[in-house]
Amino acid sequence: MKYEDFDIDDFLKDEFFIHWVKNRDEDTVHFWEKWIQQHPERKHIVFTAADIIKSIHYKEKISISDRLYLETFENILQAENNPVNKPHKKTWWSIFQIRNVAAVFLITVLMWLSWDMIFVPQQTEELNLQPIEWVTKIVPGGKKSIVTLSDGTKIFMNSNSELSYPKTFSDSSRTVAIKGEAFFEVQKEDRPFIVSSKGLKINVLGTSFNVKDSEDGKVAVALMSGKVRINDNSGNQVNLLPNEMLVIKENGPFIKTGFDSLEVLGWKNKYLIFKKENFYSVKKKLENWYGVEIEIKGAVNPRWTYSGVYHDEMLENILKGMSHTSGISYTIKNKKVIISNIE
Amino acid sequence: MAINPKKPTTSASLSIKNSDILRIYGKKSDPEVWEAFDYGDELAFNYLYRIYVPVLFRYGTQLTRDEAVVQDCIQNIFISLRSKRGTLTKVNCIKAYLFKIMNREVLKKLSKYKKLEFKDTNDLEGSFLIEVSSESKMIESECSIEIKEKLETALNQLTSKQRLAILLLYQEGLSYKQIAEVFDFNEVKTARKLVYRALNSMRNILKDKNQ
Numbered sequence: 421m422k423y424e425d426f427d428i429d430d431f432l433k434d435e436f437f438i439h440w441v442k443n444r445d446e447d448t449v450h451f452w453e454k455w456i457q458q459h460p461e462r463k464h465i466v467f468t469a470a471d472i473i474k475s476i477h478y479k480e481k482i483s484i485s486d487r488l489y490l491e492t493f494e495n496i497l498q499a500e501n502n503p504v505n506k507p508h509k510k511t512w513w514s515i516f517q518i519r520n521v522a523a524v525f526l527i528t529v530l531m532w533l534s535w536d537m538i539f540v541p542q543q544t545e546e547l548n549l550q551p552i553e554w555v556t557k558i559v560p561g562g563k564k565s566i567v568t569l570s571d572g573t574k575i576f577m578n579s580n581s582e583l584s585y586p587k588t589f590s591d592s593s594r595t596v597a598i599k600g601e602a603f604f605e606v607q608k609e610d611r612p613f614i615v616s617s618k619g620l621k622i623n624v625l626g627t628s629f630n631v632k633d634s635e636d637g638k639v640a641v642a643l644m645s646g647k648v649r650i651n652d653n654s655g656n657q658v659n660l661l662p663n664e665m666l667v668i669k670e671n672g673p674f675i676k677t678g679f680d681s682l683e684v685l686g687w688k689n690k691y692l693i694f695k696k697e698n699f700y701s702v703k704k705k706l707e708n709w710y711g712v713e714i715e716i717k718g719a720v721n722p723r724w725t726y727s728g729v730y731h732d733e734m735l736e737n738i739l740k741g742m743s744h745t746s747g748i749s750y751t752i753k754n755k756k757v758i759i760s761n762i763e
Numbered sequence: 764m765a766i767n768p769k770k771p772t773t774s775a776s777l778s779i780k781n782s783d784i785l786r787i788y789g790k791k792s793d794p795e796v797w798e799a800f801d802y803g804d805e806l807a808f809n810y811l812y813r814i815y816v817p818v819l820f821r822y823g824t825q826l827t828r829d830e831a832v833v834q835d836c837i838q839n840i841f842i843s844l845r846s847k848r849g850t851l852t853k854v855n856c857i858k859a860y861l862f863k864i865m866n867r868e869v870l871k872k873l874s875k876y877k878k879l880e881f882k883d884t885n886d887l888e889g890s891f892l893i894e895v896s897s898e899s900k901m902i903e904s905e906c907s908i909e910i911k912e913k914l915e916t917a918l919n920q921l922t923s924k925q926r927l928a929i930l931l932l933y934q935e936g937l938s939y940k941q942i943a944e945v946f947d948f949n950e951v952k953t954a955r956k957l958v959y960r961a962l963n964s965m966r967n968i969l970k971d972k973n974q
Contacts, residue, residue, distance in 0.1 A: 428969050429962055429965065429966045429969060432962055432965070433955075433958065433959060433962060435938055435939060438932060438933065438936070439936070439938075442933075442936040443936065463903055464903060464904075464905050466903075467902075467903035467904045467905075468903075468904045468905045468906045470904070471897060471904035471906045472895070472906055472911075472914070472965075473933050474897050474933075475895045475896055475897040475906075475911055476893060476894075476895055476918075476929065476930070476933040476934060477893070477894045477895075477896070477930075477934055478821070478825055478891070478892070478893070478894070478930060478934060479892035479893060479894040480824070480825075480892070481821060482820070482821060482824040482830070483817065483820070483821065484816065484817050484820035484821075488820075488830070488834055489816060489817070491834075492816065492834055492837055492838050492841075493812060493816075495838050495842075496812075496838055496841045496842055496845065499838075499842045500842075500845065500846075644849060645849065645850075662849075663849075680803060680805075681802050681803035681804075681848075681849065682799065682802050682803050682804040682805075682807075685802060686802065686804075689798065689799075689802065691799070691802075691804075729787060729804075729806060731791065731795065731799075
């Protein structure tokens with residue numbers, strides 16, 4: 421049946437018509453205004469139906485009072501600090517949404533020099549076996565990539581990262597090595613999954629986690645679900661539970677903390693986040709994310725900071741936002757950005 | 764990218780201006796906002812709270828007039844959602860999803876409270892009453908005040924479930940698919956049937972008018 425044959429009750433049932441009456445967005449307004457012009461004889465039916473739709477309400481509309489609104493908000497946040505009120509806390513096992521995924525974790529390693537060290541112990545381990553063919557995947561600045569290994573493990577690689585893995589895994593273990601930052605969703609099976617990062621070995625015991633090494637020589641392992649064990653060269657060992665992050669300075673102490681999952685894992689879902697960051701930190705993130713080179717003109721005010729959450733945004737739009745809120749000036753030429761007025 | 768080994772904190776939401784939250788998240792689709800919330804984004808939670816708590820409260824007070832019960836249910840829903848972050852299922856329409864769990868939560872709470880079993884909204888007397896009146900008169904409309912009164916009487920004789928379906932469609936602006944979600948129907952067809960049957964009572968009144 422076409423709209424011109426519609427009676428009032430047909431219009432009352434029609435989603436596209438109701439949408440126009442309720443929302444009046446561009447698409448519907450365009451269509452219905454044209455349609456009414458074309459069918460002036462149906463005008464009364466259309467408007468009567470629209471009138472009825474607009475007239476139907478809750479008999480009593482009760483709005484939330486400001487007091488209740490604020491009180492509820494506080495109660496929700498307080499319930500977290502006060503676990504007694506918490507509706508049953510989850511065990512780490514129940515975190516497995518996908519049962520096959522043994523571990524999800526993120527590793528970030530920024531010390532490139534120690535790269536060679538990582539492979540030495542592995543080579544001795546695999547000594548008796550046939551030579552293993554290694555594959556290296558390099559992701560340059562401005563790019564991100566997802567690698568699926570032969571066992572089904574998925575690895576999300578951030579910009580400027582390098583992953584090495586054997587073409588086929590041995591019968592006894594699955595070992596890969598990462599430089600930079602990557603998020604792992606490890607397929608659960610009998611062979612242990614081991615990630616080498618800057619002299620550390622991360623044993624997956626059933627988990628999802630993020631690993632990141634930074635230029636100041638730190639490695640950070642953030643665990644989403646499951647369990648991982650981390651060993652360093654000196655024989656230290658530490659276990660991580662979900663929502664825990666381990667930060668290790670080379671040959672330094674292990675520091676366990678919590679983490680803000682959006683801040684740490686957001687990159688995987690294309691979130692670029694600045695949290696009261698100074699200019700140099702913002703510069704580095706932008707260079708990494710978009711694969712550009714940023715040149716600074718003039719002095720940088722050390723007190724300049726920037727906050728923002730961007731989802732899948734163009735570089736130009738971020739810079740525009742920054743120039744509005746913090747007064748910087750910029751020009752973009754190909755892969756080069758010049759920023760001035762950082763005050 | 765340097766990592767700040769900071770504890771997760773709610774103060775993160777304070778570093779961005781209020782208007783920014785609505786601007787940033789208002790542009791995103793429901794699944795995107797929900798995913799951000801699932802990933803622990805406090806700003807996304809803040810956004811969800813602002814937009815949906817007033818809506819949920821208005822909706823909840825249709826189920827029961829006891830505002831304390833409604834407040835309690837809203838609180839429990841958000842506490843539970845927050846504690847399940849990282850494992851939440853995908854949501855296509857946040858409003859429909861929240862209405863669904865609100866129904867469940869209120870029925871559960873009232874059953875416990877009144878020591879009676881409330882299985883669905885039909886068990887709640889006087890829930891989802893309808894008013895048919897418009898603030899402004901539409902010049903081209905042929906629907907008089909008398910007809911609206913008739914419509915109101917007819918609609919309020921329907922079952923509570925049918926009234927809810929009509930209100931979801933016209934008051935809340937949900938699609939049939941989203942209405943099916945609120946009722947936990949497997950098929951959109953079932954939601955359509957529910958609405959069509961409810962609208963039959965209006966059809967006769969409107970037909971009379973034309974004669």
